[in-house]
Amino acid sequence: MPRVTLAGRRPAQVLALLAAAAALLAGAAPAVAHLPSGRTGYRTLADYEADLARLAAEAPRSVRAFALPRRTLLGREVRGVEIARDVHAADGRPVLAVVALHHAREWPSGELTMEWAIDLVRRLKRGDPRITRLLGAARVVVVPVVNPDGFHVSRSVGGALEHKRKNCRVADGQIPTATQCEDPANRDLGVDLNRNFGATWGGPGAGLDPADETYRGPAPFSEPETANVRDLLTGRQVTVLLTNHTYGDALLRPPSAFASPPPPDAALLERLGERIARPAGLRNLTAAEEGEGTGGTDDWAYWSLGSLAYTPEIGPDLGGLALAFHPEFRTVVDRYPGVRRAFTVALAAAADPGRHAVVAGRAAPGATIELSRTSTTATWPVLDTDGIEGAPVAFPEVVRTTMRAPASGRFAVHANPSTPPAAQGHPGRAPSGPLPDPVAEGMTALAPGAAMRRRFTIRPGDDAALGDVRVTWAQPRRQPGFAVYRLGDEGDDARERVAVGMRLTATRQHATLHGLRWNAPLPPGRYEIVATAGERANAAQATVTFRGPQPPAAAAPEAWTLRCLVGGAVAGERQVRVARGERADVGALC
Numbered sequence: 299m300p301r302v303t304l305a306g307r308r309p310a311q312v313l314a315l316l317a318a319a320a321a322l323l324a325g326a327a328p329a330v331a332h333l334p335s336g337r338t339g340y341r342t343l344a345d346y347e348a349d350l351a352r353l354a355a356e357a358p359r360s361v362r363a364f365a366l367p368r369r370t371l372l373g374r375e376v377r378g379v380e381i382a383r384d385v386h387a388a389d390g391r392p393v394l395a396v397v398a399l400h401h402a403r404e405w406p407s408g409e410l411t412m413e414w415a416i417d418l419v420r421r422l423k424r425g426d427p428r429i430t431r432l433l434g435a436a437r438v439v440v441v442p443v444v445n446p447d448g449f450h451v452s453r454s455v456g457g458a459l460e461h462k463r464k465n466c467r468v469a470d471g472q473i474p475t476a477t478q479c480e481d482p483a484n485r486d487l488g489v490d491l492n493r494n495f496g497a498t499w500g501g502p503g504a505g506l507d508p509a510d511e512t513y514r515g516p517a518p519f520s521e522p523e524t525a526n527v528r529d530l531l532t533g534r535q536v537t538v539l540l541t542n543h544t545y546g547d548a549l550l551r552p553p554s555a556f557a558s559p560p561p562p563d564a565a566l567l568e569r570l571g572e573r574i575a576r577p578a579g580l581r582n583l584t585a586a587e588e589g590e591g592t593g594g595t596d597d598w599a600y601w602s603l604g605s606l607a608y609t610p611e612i613g614p615d616l617g618g619l620a621l622a623f624h625p626e627f628r629t630v631v632d633r634y635p636g637v638r639r640a641f642t643v644a645l646a647a648a649a650d651p652g653r654h655a656v657v658a659g660r661a662a663p664g665a666t667i668e669l670s671r672t673s674t675t676a677t678w679p680v681l682d683t684d685g686i687e688g689a690p691v692a693f694p695e696v697v698r699t700t701m702r703a704p705a706s707g708r709f710a711v712h713a714n715p716s717t718p719p720a721a722q723g724h725p726g727r728a729p730s731g732p733l734p735d736p737v738a739e740g741m742t743a744l745a746p747g748a749a750m751r752r753r754f755t756i757r758p759g760d761d762a763a764l765g766d767v768r769v770t771w772a773q774p775r776r777q778p779g780f781a782v783y784r785l786g787d788e789g790d791d792a793r794e795r796v797a798v799g800m801r802l803t804a805t806r807q808h809a810t811l812h813g814l815r816w817n818a819p820l821p822p823g824r825y826e827i828v829a830t831a832g833e834r835a836n837a838a839q840a841t842v843t844f845r846g847p848q849p850p851a852a853a854a855p856e857a858w859t860l861r862c863l864v865g866g867a868v869a870g871e872r873q874v875r876v877a878r879g880e881r882a883d884v885g886a887l888c
């Protein structure tokens with residue numbers, strides 16, 4: 299093969315060649331993909347705020363800037379934009395909400411959200427036919443930074459705080475100062491905003507300890523940042539929600555725990571999930587399958603409101619390395635084209651009346667048409683520090699949206715179903731056999747690296763739909779862990795890992811064993827809990843309890859209250875029951 303020689307070329311040409319070669323080696327090939335903004339690095343909080351304001355200023359007819367009603371713990375505004383053709387019209391279009399950065403360190407989630415907002419506005423401006431049609435049929439609401447306090451600390455204060463996950467709460471119920479939040483000693487404090495929502499608050503996969511990564515907070519919606527998202531989603535008819543996170547390349551959907559009843563819309567959620575996940579290269583699975591975690595945004599939006607709600611976890615899993623939360627910016631650029639197509643599928647689904655409900659009728663032109671529902675929903679039976687379920691917490695749920703009756707008098711409100719999934723009931727069954735024997739063991743001392751092994755048996759004919767495994771450690775700071783295995787037959791060394799312990803409090807870890815499908819009995823066989831001490835000595839104790847199948851729950855149908863308001867007075871009112879995919883026409887309302 300001929301040697302490449304630079305002989306005979308002028309120095310300037312040589313330098314140019316060398317620069318081109320260096321650029322190729324650095325991956326800066328000439329035809330690279332670009333983000334809609336052209337950015338090549340992560341935004342700061344100020345960058346997000348400037349970009350949101352610029353978008354609204356550039357396209358005042360199709361972009362409306364807004365701030366959510368509550369300030370954060372440190373007094374910041376949480377800002378967003380609403381994007382639609384003729385965005386200021388008070389009509390009844392359905393809404394796709396796209397939010398990000400609940401978790402402070404997950405920088406790509408905010409970037410992809412902001413870039414799509416910019417892209418939508420550009421495409422609308424240049425008359426892209428599909429986006430123009432979709433933004434005529436639906437609205438898009440974008441809040442790229444739900445947790446600006448935490449994001450600012452992660453992105454701009456940096457250092458040890460670069461990997462802060464939660465909000466700035468330091469002590470339950472008390473307002474922290476910026477100095478406290480920027481103190482590296484407080485990095486691990488705060489409430490996990492994606493464990494603080496109602497509906498499944500208090501369940502498995504959420505911590506009870508303020509220093510825990512997944513601390514659920516003292517009550518559902520205890521934090522202004524989560525209450526803000528509740529306000530955002532209950533003041534609009536959000537038919538599809540994307541709550542963006544980083545990382546794992548997965549599209550997660552309800553349910554978030556194995557003991558959760560199956561969502562009434564499970565088949566639709568899976569089917570639509572597949573269509574959203576595919577172009578972005580995401581795995582399509584339930585949140586429970588990826589790792590139980592209750593109190594999340596998607597769970598609440600689905601169970602309490604009926605939104606088709608998903609958690610995209612976008613970005614590569616770099617072998618569990620923390621830098622996966624903000625990998626080199628190139629990853630954002632590379633992922634964007636697929637993400638754009640995925641989000642557009644979600645927008646088309648939000649606009650599709652076959653996937654939500656419509657309440658239609660006739661009203662005096664100019665009258666205010668109000669659709670509202672006031673109900674009480676319950677959280678998960680709240681787990682205590684031992685991992686034992688207690689009573690659920692009831693919390694009020696108020697949804698209220700308005701539109702103006704057009705000159706024709708014919709109105710249509712695109713809405714979620716009147717009965718939210720949490721009130722739609724679920725199938726169930728009676729027990730077909732006894733529960734397996736529970737396991738309770740005393741503390742066992744463990745040398746460094748040693749493992750405590752406890753076996754238990756599920757006999758043929760036993761009927762436990764769930765097993766709750768708890769391990770208590772004497773020295774929790776020594777990073778111990780446990781797993782549960784199903785063993786092969788006697789004399790067979792095969793073993794299959796069926797559960798991994800998640801931290802519940804500083805001293806306790808918890809795992810749920812479950813049948814293959816909801817309410818299916820745990821497979822009979824021999825099981826083993828293996829609890830392994832870290833590099834230093836420890837002591838551990840294991841308990842296993844079992845629960846039988848859940849009985850069926852009857853539906854408790856709810857209705858929308860539809861009102862016509864003229865000059866502030868009620869000029870007409872109906873109770874309207876309407877399911878997903880249905881259109882209810884009330885005739886003359888006022």
Ligand SMILES: [Zn+2]
Pocket residue numbers: 401404492543544
């Ligand atoms: Zn996250």
